[in-house]
Amino acid sequence: MASKPSNEVFLQQLKQGIAEFELASSPVTPISSMICPRYPSPFLGGGGHRFFARIGSSLGGISPALKKVEHFSVQKVTGDGRCLFRALVKGMAINKGITLTHREERDDADELRMAVKEVICYDDKERSQYEEALVAITVDESLKRYCQRIEKSDFWGGESELLVLSKLCQQPIIVYIPEHEHRVGGRGTGFIPITEYGVEFSKTSKGKPRKVVRLLFSGRNHYDLLI
Numbered sequence: 001m002a003s004k005p006s007n008e009v010f011l012q013q014l015k016q017g018i019a020e021f022e023l024a025s026s027p028v029t030p031i032s033s034m035i036c037p038r039y040p041s042p043f044l045g046g047g048g049h050r051f052f053a054r055i056g057s058s059l060g061g062i063s064p065a066l067k068k069v070e071h072f073s074v075q076k077v078t079g080d081g082r083c084l085f086r087a088l089v090k091g092m093a094i095n096k097g098i099t100l101t102h103r104e105e106r107d108d109a110d111e112l113r114m115a116v117k118e119v120i121c122y123d124d125k126e127r128s129q130y131e132e133a134l135v136a137i138t139v140d141e142s143l144k145r146y147c148q149r150i151e152k153s154d155f156w157g158g159e160s161e162l163l164v165l166s167k168l169c170q171q172p173i174i175v176y177i178p179e180h181e182h183r184v185g186g187r188g189t190g191f192i193p194i195t196e197y198g199v200e201f202s203k204t205s206k207g208k209p210r211k212v213v214r215l216l217f218s219g220r221n222h223y224d225l226l227i
Contacts, residue, residue: 068192072226075090077090077222077225081153084157084223091215094227095213113155120150133163136159156221157223166198169198171210174193174195174197175215176191176217177219179191213225
């Protein structure tokens with residue numbers, strides 16, 4: 001039986017167009033509770049789709065990603081290990097018309113990280129609602145090791161955490177890479193979408209479109225925000 005490709009191989013396949021993702025204790029109320037209404041309590045509730053994203057089959061010919069170049073402004077995010085969580089909480093805040101201070105951004109980023117730990121590490125029943133994230137986590141390490149690492153403030157978030165938080169916050173998220181990282185010759189100033197999470201939450205309960213958070217992932221393993 002062939003071994004599974006590593007996460008690094010998956011990322012390279014996405015960049016090259018060989019593969020694609022398919023959608024099949026504070027007295028003050030934390031700002032994150034306004035941004036992500038299902039956090040901090042309860043961490044889980046109700047049903048919902050358990051499938052978020054997967055690597056699709058190989059694509060023949062020219063990559064369709066070249067037809068998807070989009071243009072946005074980049075909002076830089078501090079690269080302190082929290083960049084994914086910072087970018088996500090900042091994007092959700094902007095979508096709700098909330099401006100975060102640097103400290104609020106940091107604290108809310110840490111709260112999102114710990115929310116992931118709550119649902120993945122503490123309760124088997126809750127964990128079962130995030131099967132795709134659990135699979136992504138245990139490709140490279142044991143769950144025990146993961147739960148030890150996510151305690152630390154400089155924990156690097158990635159696909160597993162996006163799988164959890166898109167559902168936890170009922171937030172559609174699209175991840176992009178810079179166009180110049182995809183094209184031969186390193187040219188282009190746009191951004192190419194490579195992954196989408198939480199597509200089932202693209203509309204509110206009233207049928208209105210829900211604003212997407214767009215994240216930029218660079219080859220330096222860093223996330224910024226696109227607006």
